[in-house]
Amino acid sequence: MKELTLRQYAVLQGRAMIRVRHSLTRENATIGVCPACWNIPSRRKTLLFKLGKISYEPALKDDLEGGAYRQGKSHAPGCPYGKMEPDAWTRLKGKIKELKKRQESE
Numbered sequence: 004m005k006e007l008t009l010r011q012y013a014v015l016q017g018r019a020m021i022r023v024r025h026s027l028t029r030e031n032a033t034i035g036v037c038p039a040c041w042n043i044p045s046r047r048k049t050l051l052f053k054l055g056k057i058s059y060e061p062a063l064k065d066d067l068e069g070g071a072y073r074q075g076k077s078h079a080p081g082c083p084y085g086k087m088e089p090d091a092w093t094r095l096k097g098k099i100k101e102l103k104k105r106q107e108s109e
Contacts, residue, residue, distance in 0.1 A: 010035075017079040022062040023054060031062060038076035039089035044068070046084060 010020060013035030021041065024031050034054075040046040048068055054060065065071040078085040088094045 016081075017077075019076070021066055023059045023066075024062045026055075026058045026060050032059070034059075037079040037082040037084070038073075039078040039087075040082060040084055042072045042074065042076050043087065043089060043091075044072065046087070047072075 007015070010033060013020060016035070017038070018035035019038035019041050021034050021036055022031065023034055036050060040050065051061070051068055061067055061070075063070075074090065076089055078087075078089065088097065
């Protein structure tokens with residue numbers, strides 16, 4: 004049986020592969036992240052902050068906070084944010100329902 008590379012293993016787990024580089028040495032690396040979390044603006048901002056804390060930054064413009072967002076991605080198995088809806092419109096609809104319930108109960 005052929006051994007899987009780390010990248011192949013991460014893709015099999017349902018993770019998105021992001022090209023990053025070390026801020027000081029400029030050494031390239033690849034990280035695996037939850038595809039849905041990476042495509043939710045608030046989650047990407049948090050993930051980029053965590054990358055910055057360990058001195059890494061995205062290597063491609065599309066992976067920056069203002070970069071490309073690809074809708075319709077699902078959460079990786081075991082993602083702690085798996086209950087967060089990846090679609091922005093569905094999240095908005097849920098927030099509106101939540102606000103209406105609060106107003107009705109008051």
